[in-house]
Amino acid sequence: MPRRRVSNGMALARFRERSPVLGALAIQAVVFGVLYLLRPFAEEAMDAPVPLLWVMLAQGLLAGIVSRGFRFSLPWVVGQVIAPPLLLFALALDLPGWVFPVILLLLVLVFWNVAGNRVPLYLTNRTTAAALLELLPYKTKLHTADLGSGLGGTLLFLARARPEMQFTGLETAPLPFALSWLRGKLGGGGNLDFRFRDIFKEDLGQYDLVYCFLSPVPMARLYDKARTEMKPGSLFISNSFAVPERKPNRIVTVKDGRKTKLLIWKM
Ligand SMILES: C[S@@+](CC[C@H](N)C(=O)[O-])C[C@H]1O[C@@H](n2cnc3c(N)ncnc32)[C@H](O)[C@@H]1O
Known part of the structure; x- marks a missing residue:
C-alpha cells in the first residue's frame, strides 16, 4: 500500500x-x-x-x-x-461576455511556450543586457542569436550598440514574435532580424554567440544541441539557468538587484 x-x-x-x-x-x-x-x-x-x-x-x-x-x-x-x-x-x-475569452486568448498568445516547454515570458533587464554587450567579442561580421527573443528588447539594444555585428531573434510565442518583428522593422537597423522559429529547429552552427534566458527545463537538451552544432570557440551564454552536470567556463555576476548570473560556455 x-x-x-x-x-x-x-x-x-x-x-x-x-x-x-x-x-x-x-x-x-x-x-x-x-x-x-x-x-x-x-x-x-x-x-x-x-x-x-x-x-x-x-x-x-x-x-x-x-x-x-x-x-x-x-x-x-x-x-x-x-x-x-x-x-x-x-x-x-x-463585464461583457467577450472580455474573458479575449483575455484568455491574449494570455495564450503571450505565454505560448509555458504549457509545452515550460518557458514563460520574462525579460532581460537593461543592466544585464549591458553586461552582455561587454561580452560580445570585438570582431566584425559576428552573428549573435537570442534563443527565445521575447519582445526583442535585448537584441534591439545590442544591435544598436554594435551596428557592425549581425543579430537574430528566434521566437514562437505569436504575440511577442509579432511585437518584436514590428519593433525590428520600425526601430532596428539592417543588422537585426526576428524569425518565427522553434529554437530546437534552428541550426546553431551559423552563430558565433548564442544567448538564452529560458528556464531549467530545456537547458540540458539545448546545451547538447549547441555542443553538437556550434563552431569551436563560439560562446553559449545562459542567463541564470544552469546545465545539469556541465560547469560553465566562466560566470559573470551582474550588478543588478537580483545579482543575475551569466553562465558562459566556450564550445
Ligand atoms: C524568458 S523569455 C526571454 C525573452 C528575451 N530573450 C529576454 O531575455 O528578454 C523566454 C522566451 O523564449 C520563448 N521560447 C521558449 N521556448 C521556445 C522555443 N522552443 N522556440 C522559440 N522560442 C521559445 C518564450 O516564448 C519566451 O518569449
Missing part, C-alpha cells in the same frame, strides 16, 4: 513536470468538486446559504494547499490561491 502511494505521488509529480497548466486546472477542478459536494452539508449546519465569496476563498486556499503538496513552485501556489476570488470579482464587475 505505501509503495502504491509513493508511485501515485511520482506519477502526479511527473504530470506536474510535463504540464503544470493542466495540473493546476485539475487541482482546481477536484477542489471544486469536493466543495460542491460538501456545500449542502455546510448549509444545513449553518442553516443558511454559504456566501459565494466564502466558497471562492475556500476554493483558492484548498487549491493552494494541494498545489503546494504537489510541490508546485510559490508563484503557482499564489496563482492558485488568488484565481478563484479574482474570477468572482471579475464576474461581479459584470
